[in-house]
Amino acid sequence: MRETQGNPITPGGFTAMQARYEHLLGTERPQIVEIVSWAAGNGDRSENGDYLYGRKRMREIDRELAHLARRMKSARVIDPAQQTETDRAFFGATVTLADEDDRETRVTLVGDDEQDAGAGRIGWSSPLARAIRGAQVGDLRTVRLPSGPKEWEVIEIAYG
Template identity: 70%
Template sequence: MIRLRPEQKLAERSVPITPAGYAALQARYKTLFEDERPKLVEIVSWAAGNGDRSENGDYQYGKKRLREIDREVRHLSKRMKAANIIDPAEQPDKARIYFGATVTLADEDDNQRSVTIVGDDEADAGAGRIGWNSPLARALRKAEIGDLRIVTLPSGTKEWEVIAIRYPE
Protein backbone atom coordinates (compact mmCIF):
# COMPACT_ATOMS: atom_id res chain seq x y z
CA MET A 1 0.00 0.00 0.00
CA ILE A 2 1.35 3.42 -0.95
CA ARG A 3 1.02 6.11 1.68
CA LEU A 4 0.77 9.75 0.67
CA ARG A 5 2.36 12.58 2.59
CA PRO A 6 -0.18 14.94 4.22
CA GLU A 7 0.56 17.70 1.70
CA GLN A 8 -0.20 15.29 -1.16
CA LYS A 9 -3.52 14.30 0.38
CA LEU A 10 -4.50 17.94 0.75
CA ALA A 11 -3.61 18.69 -2.86
CA GLU A 12 -5.75 15.80 -4.07
CA ARG A 13 -8.71 17.05 -2.07
CA SER A 14 -8.35 20.68 -3.12
CA VAL A 15 -11.68 22.28 -3.83
CA PRO A 16 -11.94 25.11 -6.39
CA ILE A 17 -13.60 28.25 -5.09
CA THR A 18 -13.86 31.86 -6.26
CA PRO A 19 -12.35 34.66 -4.16
CA ALA A 20 -15.88 35.83 -3.27
CA GLY A 21 -16.88 32.32 -2.20
CA TYR A 22 -13.79 32.01 0.00
CA ALA A 23 -14.53 35.40 1.56
CA ALA A 24 -18.07 34.20 2.37
CA LEU A 25 -16.67 31.06 4.06
CA GLN A 26 -14.28 33.20 6.09
CA ALA A 27 -17.04 35.61 7.09
CA ARG A 28 -19.29 32.78 8.26
CA TYR A 29 -16.41 31.20 10.22
CA LYS A 30 -15.57 34.53 11.85
CA THR A 31 -19.20 35.21 12.77
CA LEU A 32 -19.60 31.81 14.39
CA PHE A 33 -16.23 31.64 16.12
CA GLU A 34 -15.81 35.26 17.24
CA ASP A 35 -19.39 36.42 17.81
CA GLU A 36 -21.96 33.67 18.34
CA ARG A 37 -19.82 31.10 20.17
CA PRO A 38 -18.44 33.43 22.92
CA LYS A 39 -21.93 34.79 23.64
CA LEU A 40 -23.31 31.26 23.89
CA VAL A 41 -20.47 30.11 26.16
CA GLU A 42 -21.33 33.00 28.48
CA ILE A 43 -25.02 32.02 28.56
CA VAL A 44 -24.20 28.34 29.20
CA SER A 45 -21.80 29.29 31.99
CA TRP A 46 -24.46 31.50 33.59
CA ALA A 47 -27.11 28.77 33.25
CA ALA A 48 -24.78 26.14 34.74
CA GLY A 49 -24.34 28.35 37.79
CA ASN A 50 -28.09 28.35 38.41
CA GLY A 51 -28.09 24.87 39.89
CA ASP A 52 -29.97 21.82 38.62
CA ARG A 53 -29.02 21.32 34.98
CA SER A 54 -31.52 18.56 34.19
CA GLU A 55 -34.46 20.98 34.03
CA ASN A 56 -32.54 24.07 32.96
CA GLY A 57 -33.69 24.96 29.45
CA ASP A 58 -31.07 27.67 28.92
CA TYR A 59 -28.31 25.21 29.77
CA GLN A 60 -29.66 22.35 27.65
CA TYR A 61 -30.45 24.50 24.62
CA GLY A 62 -27.13 26.32 24.96
CA LYS A 63 -25.11 23.10 25.04
CA LYS A 64 -27.00 21.75 22.02
CA ARG A 65 -26.47 24.97 20.04
CA LEU A 66 -22.80 25.03 21.08
CA ARG A 67 -22.31 21.55 19.61
CA GLU A 68 -23.97 22.70 16.36
CA ILE A 69 -21.71 25.75 16.15
CA ASP A 70 -18.59 23.68 16.86
CA ARG A 71 -19.57 21.19 14.17
CA GLU A 72 -20.08 23.96 11.59
CA VAL A 73 -16.82 25.68 12.60
CA ARG A 74 -14.92 22.39 12.07
CA HIS A 75 -16.61 21.90 8.70
CA LEU A 76 -15.80 25.46 7.57
CA SER A 77 -12.21 25.10 8.76
CA LYS A 78 -11.74 21.92 6.71
CA ARG A 79 -13.30 23.52 3.63
CA MET A 80 -11.04 26.58 3.91
CA LYS A 81 -7.92 24.40 4.29
CA ALA A 82 -8.86 22.37 1.19
CA ALA A 83 -9.85 25.44 -0.83
CA ASN A 84 -8.03 26.27 -4.04
CA ILE A 85 -8.86 29.92 -4.72
CA ILE A 86 -9.18 30.51 -8.46
CA ASP A 87 -9.82 33.98 -9.84
CA PRO A 88 -11.88 33.52 -13.04
CA ALA A 89 -10.66 36.88 -14.38
CA GLU A 90 -7.13 35.44 -14.62
CA GLN A 91 -8.17 32.55 -16.88
CA PRO A 92 -5.67 32.50 -19.77
CA ASP A 93 -7.90 30.68 -22.31
CA LYS A 94 -11.18 32.59 -22.36
CA ALA A 95 -12.43 30.87 -25.52
CA ARG A 96 -13.22 27.67 -23.58
CA ILE A 97 -15.34 26.91 -20.54
CA TYR A 98 -13.37 26.57 -17.33
CA PHE A 99 -13.97 27.37 -13.68
CA GLY A 100 -15.67 30.75 -13.20
CA ALA A 101 -17.10 31.07 -16.71
CA THR A 102 -20.55 32.48 -17.25
CA VAL A 103 -22.08 30.47 -20.07
CA THR A 104 -25.19 31.13 -22.15
CA LEU A 105 -26.77 27.89 -23.35
CA ALA A 106 -29.65 27.03 -25.67
CA ASP A 107 -31.58 23.74 -25.57
CA GLU A 108 -33.32 21.87 -28.40
CA ASP A 109 -36.34 24.21 -28.18
CA ASP A 110 -34.07 27.30 -28.36
CA ASN A 111 -34.77 28.17 -24.71
CA GLN A 112 -31.77 30.07 -23.41
CA ARG A 113 -30.25 29.77 -19.96
CA SER A 114 -27.23 31.45 -18.42
CA VAL A 115 -25.15 29.76 -15.72
CA THR A 116 -21.92 30.57 -13.90
CA ILE A 117 -19.64 27.69 -12.91
CA VAL A 118 -18.49 28.16 -9.31
CA GLY A 119 -17.23 26.05 -6.43
CA ASP A 120 -19.60 23.47 -4.99
CA ASP A 121 -19.79 25.40 -1.70
CA GLU A 122 -21.10 28.51 -3.41
CA ALA A 123 -23.53 26.87 -5.84
CA ASP A 124 -27.08 28.23 -5.98
CA ALA A 125 -29.05 26.92 -8.95
CA GLY A 126 -31.85 29.43 -8.41
CA ALA A 127 -29.35 32.28 -8.86
CA GLY A 128 -27.73 30.63 -11.89
CA ARG A 129 -24.57 29.45 -10.08
CA ILE A 130 -23.84 25.76 -10.60
CA GLY A 131 -21.22 23.71 -8.79
CA TRP A 132 -18.01 22.68 -10.54
CA ASN A 133 -18.86 19.00 -10.03
CA SER A 134 -22.51 19.21 -11.12
CA PRO A 135 -23.50 17.12 -14.17
CA LEU A 136 -24.01 20.22 -16.33
CA ALA A 137 -20.66 21.78 -15.36
CA ARG A 138 -18.80 18.52 -15.95
CA ALA A 139 -20.36 18.23 -19.42
CA LEU A 140 -19.50 21.83 -20.30
CA ARG A 141 -15.81 21.73 -19.29
CA LYS A 142 -13.49 22.77 -22.13
CA ALA A 143 -16.37 23.45 -24.54
CA GLU A 144 -16.21 26.33 -27.02
CA ILE A 145 -18.90 28.52 -28.57
CA GLY A 146 -21.01 26.41 -30.94
CA ASP A 147 -20.25 23.08 -29.22
CA LEU A 148 -23.14 20.75 -28.46
CA ARG A 149 -23.10 18.89 -25.16
CA ILE A 150 -25.43 16.14 -23.98
CA VAL A 151 -26.11 16.27 -20.26
CA THR A 152 -27.59 13.43 -18.26
CA LEU A 153 -29.83 14.95 -15.60
CA PRO A 154 -32.16 13.27 -13.10
CA SER A 155 -35.05 14.24 -15.40
CA GLY A 156 -33.35 12.62 -18.42
CA THR A 157 -30.84 13.57 -21.09
CA LYS A 158 -30.81 17.03 -22.62
CA GLU A 159 -28.72 18.60 -25.35
CA TRP A 160 -27.29 22.09 -24.87
CA GLU A 161 -25.49 24.35 -27.35
CA VAL A 162 -22.93 26.85 -26.05
CA ILE A 163 -24.01 30.31 -27.27
CA ALA A 164 -21.63 32.59 -25.33
CA ILE A 165 -18.78 32.39 -22.81
CA ARG A 166 -17.87 35.30 -20.51
CA TYR A 167 -15.36 35.73 -17.71
CA PRO A 168 -15.30 38.59 -15.18
CA GLU A 169 -12.89 41.42 -15.92
Protein backbone atom coordinates in the same frame (compact mmCIF):
# COMPACT_ATOMS: atom_id res chain seq x y z
CA MET B 1 -6.45 26.67 -15.85
CA ARG B 2 -7.90 23.61 -17.53
CA GLU B 3 -7.32 21.26 -14.60
CA THR B 4 -8.97 22.33 -11.38
CA GLN B 5 -8.07 19.93 -8.62
CA GLY B 6 -8.76 20.04 -4.93
CA ASN B 7 -11.46 22.39 -3.73
CA PRO B 8 -11.61 25.24 -6.27
CA ILE B 9 -13.21 28.45 -5.07
CA THR B 10 -13.41 32.03 -6.33
CA PRO B 11 -11.76 34.82 -4.31
CA GLY B 12 -15.21 36.13 -3.34
CA GLY B 13 -16.34 32.67 -2.25
CA PHE B 14 -13.24 32.21 -0.10
CA THR B 15 -13.74 35.64 1.49
CA ALA B 16 -17.36 34.74 2.31
CA MET B 17 -16.24 31.43 3.83
CA GLN B 18 -13.65 33.21 5.99
CA ALA B 19 -16.24 35.78 7.09
CA ARG B 20 -18.64 33.02 8.12
CA TYR B 21 -15.88 31.26 10.10
CA GLU B 22 -14.87 34.48 11.85
CA HIS B 23 -18.49 35.35 12.64
CA LEU B 24 -19.13 31.94 14.19
CA LEU B 25 -15.88 31.94 16.15
CA GLY B 26 -15.85 35.58 17.24
CA THR B 27 -19.54 36.38 17.69
CA GLU B 28 -21.97 33.45 17.83
CA ARG B 29 -19.88 30.98 19.83
CA PRO B 30 -18.97 33.46 22.60
CA GLN B 31 -22.64 34.45 22.92
CA ILE B 32 -23.69 30.80 23.28
CA VAL B 33 -20.89 30.12 25.78
CA GLU B 34 -22.17 33.05 27.85
CA ILE B 35 -25.77 31.74 27.73
CA VAL B 36 -24.67 28.21 28.67
CA SER B 37 -22.56 29.51 31.57
CA TRP B 38 -25.44 31.63 32.84
CA ALA B 39 -27.93 28.74 32.45
CA ALA B 40 -25.57 26.28 34.18
CA GLY B 41 -25.51 28.57 37.19
CA ASN B 42 -29.31 28.38 37.49
CA GLY B 43 -29.33 24.92 38.98
CA ASP B 44 -30.89 21.73 37.59
CA ARG B 45 -29.50 21.35 34.08
CA SER B 46 -31.73 18.44 33.08
CA GLU B 47 -34.81 20.68 32.78
CA ASN B 48 -33.07 23.92 31.88
CA GLY B 49 -34.09 24.79 28.30
CA ASP B 50 -31.50 27.55 27.90
CA TYR B 51 -28.74 25.18 28.98
CA LEU B 52 -29.89 22.28 26.79
CA TYR B 53 -30.48 24.46 23.73
CA GLY B 54 -27.19 26.29 24.29
CA ARG B 55 -25.20 23.05 24.46
CA LYS B 56 -26.92 21.77 21.30
CA ARG B 57 -26.25 25.02 19.45
CA MET B 58 -22.62 25.03 20.60
CA ARG B 59 -22.14 21.53 19.14
CA GLU B 60 -23.68 22.71 15.83
CA ILE B 61 -21.36 25.73 15.74
CA ASP B 62 -18.31 23.59 16.54
CA ARG B 63 -19.23 21.15 13.75
CA GLU B 64 -19.64 23.99 11.25
CA LEU B 65 -16.35 25.57 12.37
CA ALA B 66 -14.54 22.26 11.85
CA HIS B 67 -16.16 21.83 8.42
CA LEU B 68 -15.23 25.37 7.36
CA ALA B 69 -11.67 24.94 8.62
CA ARG B 70 -11.25 21.74 6.56
CA ARG B 71 -12.74 23.35 3.45
CA MET B 72 -10.57 26.48 3.78
CA LYS B 73 -7.47 24.35 4.28
CA SER B 74 -8.14 22.38 1.09
CA ALA B 75 -9.34 25.43 -0.88
CA ARG B 76 -7.59 26.43 -4.06
CA VAL B 77 -8.47 30.05 -4.80
CA ILE B 78 -8.80 30.66 -8.54
CA ASP B 79 -9.50 34.10 -9.95
CA PRO B 80 -11.66 33.74 -13.09
CA ALA B 81 -10.30 37.07 -14.38
CA GLN B 82 -6.89 35.38 -14.77
CA GLN B 83 -8.26 32.76 -17.21
CA THR B 84 -6.18 32.74 -20.39
CA GLU B 85 -8.41 30.55 -22.58
CA THR B 86 -11.52 32.71 -22.57
CA ASP B 87 -13.02 30.94 -25.59
CA ARG B 88 -13.67 27.80 -23.51
CA ALA B 89 -15.81 27.16 -20.42
CA PHE B 90 -13.57 26.59 -17.42
CA PHE B 91 -13.79 27.46 -13.71
CA GLY B 92 -15.33 30.89 -13.18
CA ALA B 93 -16.93 31.13 -16.62
CA THR B 94 -20.42 32.51 -17.02
CA VAL B 95 -22.00 30.39 -19.73
CA THR B 96 -25.23 31.04 -21.59
CA LEU B 97 -26.89 27.80 -22.69
CA ALA B 98 -29.93 27.06 -24.83
CA ASP B 99 -31.94 23.85 -24.51
CA GLU B 100 -33.86 21.97 -27.22
CA ASP B 101 -36.75 24.44 -26.89
CA ASP B 102 -34.43 27.47 -27.28
CA ARG B 103 -34.90 28.49 -23.64
CA GLU B 104 -31.77 30.22 -22.48
CA THR B 105 -30.12 29.67 -19.12
CA ARG B 106 -27.12 31.52 -17.74
CA VAL B 107 -24.88 29.74 -15.22
CA THR B 108 -21.56 30.53 -13.60
CA LEU B 109 -19.16 27.69 -12.78
CA VAL B 110 -18.06 28.17 -9.17
CA GLY B 111 -16.70 26.08 -6.31
CA ASP B 112 -18.99 23.55 -4.69
CA ASP B 113 -18.91 25.55 -1.43
CA GLU B 114 -20.34 28.66 -3.09
CA GLN B 115 -22.97 27.14 -5.35
CA ASP B 116 -26.44 28.66 -5.39
CA ALA B 117 -28.63 27.31 -8.18
CA GLY B 118 -31.27 29.99 -7.60
CA ALA B 119 -28.66 32.66 -8.36
CA GLY B 120 -27.27 30.74 -11.34
CA ARG B 121 -24.06 29.63 -9.61
CA ILE B 122 -23.50 25.92 -10.14
CA GLY B 123 -20.90 23.82 -8.35
CA TRP B 124 -17.82 22.73 -10.27
CA SER B 125 -18.59 19.04 -9.75
CA SER B 126 -22.31 19.23 -10.61
CA PRO B 127 -23.52 17.19 -13.62
CA LEU B 128 -24.17 20.31 -15.73
CA ALA B 129 -20.78 21.84 -14.90
CA ARG B 130 -18.99 18.58 -15.72
CA ALA B 131 -20.83 18.45 -19.05
CA ILE B 132 -19.89 21.97 -20.15
CA ARG B 133 -16.28 22.05 -18.93
CA GLY B 134 -14.01 22.86 -21.84
CA ALA B 135 -16.90 23.65 -24.20
CA GLN B 136 -16.73 26.39 -26.82
CA VAL B 137 -19.50 28.53 -28.29
CA GLY B 138 -21.59 26.36 -30.60
CA ASP B 139 -20.80 23.08 -28.84
CA LEU B 140 -23.65 20.75 -27.94
CA ARG B 141 -23.41 19.02 -24.57
CA THR B 142 -25.66 16.33 -23.12
CA VAL B 143 -26.40 16.21 -19.41
CA ARG B 144 -27.73 13.02 -17.87
CA LEU B 145 -30.52 13.97 -15.49
CA PRO B 146 -32.83 11.76 -13.41
CA SER B 147 -35.60 12.64 -15.88
CA GLY B 148 -33.40 11.56 -18.80
CA PRO B 149 -30.72 13.13 -20.99
CA LYS B 150 -31.01 16.81 -21.90
CA GLU B 151 -29.01 18.56 -24.60
CA TRP B 152 -27.67 22.10 -24.26
CA GLU B 153 -25.95 24.35 -26.78
CA VAL B 154 -23.29 26.81 -25.60
CA ILE B 155 -24.36 30.28 -26.78
CA GLU B 156 -21.89 32.56 -24.97
CA ILE B 157 -18.91 32.33 -22.59
CA ALA B 158 -17.72 35.25 -20.44
CA TYR B 159 -15.20 35.73 -17.62
CA GLY B 160 -14.77 38.38 -14.97
